Amino acid sequence: LVCTPFNEVIALDPETGAQLWRFDPKIPTEKVFPANKFNCRGVAVWFEADAAKRSGVCGERVLAATNNEHVIALDLATGKPCADFGANGDVKIDPGMDLNWPGEFQITSAPVVIGNVVVVGSSISDNARVVAPKGTVRAFDVRTGVAKWSWDPVPRDSADRESWSGSIALPTFRNWRFATASNACRPCVWRVRRRFTHGSLCDLHGNGCC
Secondary structure, rough: OOOOOOOEEEEEOOOOEEEEEOOOOOOOOOOOOOOOOOOOOOOEEEOOHHHHHOOOOOOEEEEOOOOOOOEEEEEOOOOOOOOEEOOOEEEOOOOOOOOOHHHHHHHHOOEEOOEEEEOOOOEEEOOOOOOOOOOOOEEEOOOOOEEEEEOOOOEEEEEEEEEHHHOOOOOOOOOOEEEEEEEOOOEEEEEEEEOOOOOOOEEEEEOOOO
């Protein structure tokens, strides 16, 4: 499985290199200026633990995130959208505020699959404004696309540590922290790099299971 800078997902035969299928989400490109350019760093794969269910439609699925803030689920065998995920295989993410331009908020890193949850990060334009979209980490039910939880990695008030509570908390101010997660395929690593500008911006990069 590979993805293009415009979020096309392509399945290739590992022995011959022949194309098995290709899915194009047709993301907008006219008058769109992504903060981190058009790119895709990978996709993730999930499969049903029950072998009987795994052989059905979308029992094995590909999860991808796009430059225009969508999370999509595709049938691994055919590349067709999974109808039971969001709206016909598509979940639109709300960045939480109006964008200054199309592309100020995007998703560039591969999703991470943790059990039956798919987690995606956020990519925000650096140094554009102080009150920028949050670099929120979001989790969705891998079967339905229903939002499970979200986490803001940057405390908005130095006296309020609520957003840093729980097992996902990373309370130190070192540049790099690592959290591991595992699913049925193999361990995944969620890497969070915090680069602060005016105490409000950060970069998130995830390495998912493929």
